[in-house]
Amino acid sequence: MREFGYERAVDVADAVARCGADPDARFLGGGTNLVDLMRSGVERPASLVDVCRLPLDDIEVTSGGGLRIGATVTNSDLAAHPEVRRRCPALAQAVLAGASGQLRNMATVGGNLLQRTRCGYFTDVSAPCNRRSPGSGCPAIGGEHRNHAILGASEHCVATHPSDMAVALAAFDAVVSYETTDGAGELPITELYLPVGDTPHAETALPHGALITGVTLPPGRPAARSRYRKVRERASFAFAIGSVAAGLDVRDGLVHDVRLAFGAVASRPWRARSAERTLLGGPVGPGAFAAAADAELAAAEPLPHNTYKVALVRNLVVAVLTELAEEAVR
Template sequence: MREFGYERAFGVSEAVALLGSAPDARFLGGGTNLVDLMKAGVERPALLVDVRELPLDGVGFTGGGGLRIGATVTNSDLAAHPEVRRHHPALAQAVLAGASGQLRNMATVGGNLLQRTRCGYFTDISKPCNKRSPGSGCPAVDGEHHNHAILGASARCIATHPSDMAVALAAFDAVISYETADGPGELPMSEFYPPVGDTPHIETALPPGALITGVTLPPSPVAAHSRYRKVRERASYAFAIGSIAAALDVRDGVVREVRLALGAVASRPWRARAAEQALIGGPANAEAFAAAADAELAAAEPLPDNGYKVTLMRSLVVAVLTELTEEVSR
């Protein structure tokens, strides 16, 4: 591991200034991803700026009835917060599905959004990887790719985004707030993770030196009737091979509003807008849910060893939407 400096910041402006004071500096939250990557030699920061003491650890209502979540709120506190559980149950479920209890106690909301792929070629510095070393190649395309992307990938990178929390945030149109030396800014979740394209090493649209300060969830009555479902290769702590965040409003057997986001299928949380459009105003039944899933997955480009994800995601969409529909009719 490369030797590095360490500074603890107590104010947002101080943290941003410290990051700008040294080349190759990184913000440190819980460190549950960054420190592992430092040990592996993937990340080699010259300076860590500890932001855990910043006054960004609250959860509360916005003026319009949405929720504002501070960037240093731990995953455990987020999942346990009564307003999150009441108004966005899928978000609480996604966080609880995301890691072990010990990791959730350390991991922060801001850090969760910035965690990097768990692709084995990315984390092994002896292997080429366009995400880690642009232009070196993507060996996963012809190598081990059973848990890689089927949507929105490119020949340059087929890695998937690992966050469960981000999938739920994508379904609820979250907005990411940040601070730079030039002042504050915001990014909608739909723009926060750019398409992988020819630049897989550019993982977010944050400007250089930006510190995530919080996440805002706009008012969304349908979010109170939501669910997150994760499929993994073992029941205990593991990354998803497929997941879904869904919210549904059904009246008189007709879909009035629906939110769908898919996880572990792309380089970013995948908002299933084609499926949403297919469902609005139509019947709330298994046949319609399956047709909507097919509309979304028509764009899938699976490789030889991950084609199972198409069937898996179709089944997940039908199962979760059916369960939400049955809950409404009780």
């Protein structure tokens, strides 16, 4: 591990000033991803700016009935908060589906959103990887890619984004707030992550030195009746091979509102807008849900060893939406 400096920020302005002045500095929250990457040599910061004690650890109900979640709220506290469970159960379920209890006690909301891919070629510094070393190639395309992207990938990168939390937030139009030396800003979470294109090393739209300060989840009936379902290769402490966050508002047997996002299928949480448009205003039922999934997955371009993900995600969509529709008429 490269030697590095360590500084503890006294407030948000101090944090962004310290990190903004040094292109090789990184913010340190719980460190559950960053420290691992430092140990493997993927990340080599010159200094760490500790932000975990900044006063960004509150969860508040907004005046409109949404939720404002501070960036240093731990995953455990987020999943256990009664207002999160009541107003967006899919978010609590997504957080509990990730990592282990010990890691959730350390990991923060801001850090979770910025965690980097778990592609084996990315984390192996002896292997080429366009995301880690631009222009070196993507060996996953012709190599091990069973858990890689089927949507939105490119010839330069087929890695997937690992966050469960981000999938749920993407489904319900969360907005990410951040602070820089030039002032505050906001980004819809669906715009936070950049398309992989030919620059996979550019992962987010955040300005240099930006510190995520919180996430706002707007109110909405689909969020209040929502679910997150994750499929993985073992029962716990494993990343998804496919996941779905869904919210459904049914009135008089028709879909009044619906939200869908997929995980483990792209380099970013995948908002399933084609599926949503297909369902909106139509009847509920397994056939309609399958047709909506097919409309979204028509753009899928699986690799030889991950074609199973198309059927997996389709079945997840049908199962989760069917359960939500049944709950709506009880």
